[in-house]
C-alpha cells in the first residue's frame with residue numbers, strides 16, 4: 165500500500181492527529197484516500213458526532229468524488245459511490261441489530277473487489293470485519309477531534 169503522505173501517517177502514531185474543525189477532519193480523510201493504492205477497509209469508530217461521516221466525505225474527495233454526495237447512510241446502511249479513482253463503499257452500522265442483517269445486505273460481496281470500504285460503527289460487530297481492516301478511532305476532545313488508527 166503506497167502511503168507516503170506524512171499527514172495521514174500521523175493517524176497511525178501513538179498520539180494520532182488532532183483536527184480543530186470538520187474541514188481538517190475532511191482533509192485528513194482526503195489524504196488517506198490519496199495514499200490508498202487499490203484497496204482498504206476502514207472501521208470508523210467513535211461516539212455520535214465524532215466526525216466519522218465528515219472523514220468519509222474527505223475519503224470521497226480524495227478519490228475525486230463530490231464530498232457533498234456523502235451523507236450518513238443511517239437508513240439505508242450502505243451507500244456505494246462509483247466513478248472515482250476507486251469505488252467508495254460507505255456503511256453505517258449504527259442502526260443494525262444483528263450480524264444476520266449484515267448478511268442480508270450482501271456485506272461480504274463488497275469485499276470481493278478493490279475499493280475503499282468505510283464502515284461507521286465498525287466496532288459494533290467486530291466478528292464481521294475482515295481481518296485486514298484498519299481501525300480509525302475518532303475521539304471528541306472539547307471542540308477538537310483526535311484521530312488515531314491501527315493498520
Ligand SMILES: Nc1ncnc2c1ncn2[C@@H]1O[C@H](COP(=O)(O)OP(=O)(O)OP(=O)(O)O)[C@@H](O)[C@H]1O
Pocket residue numbers: 183184185186187188189210211212213214215216217218219236284307308309
Ligand atoms: N474537529 C472536528 N472534526 C469533525 N467534525 C467536527 C469537528 N469539530 C466540529 N465538528 C462537527 O461535528 C459534527 C460531526 O458530525 P459527523 O456526522 O461527521 O459525525 P459522526 O461521527 O458521523 O456521527 P454519527 O455517529 O451520528 O454518524 C459535524 O457537524 C462537524 O461539523
Ligand SMILES: [Mg+2]
Pocket residue numbers: 216217218236256284
Ligand atoms: Mg455518521
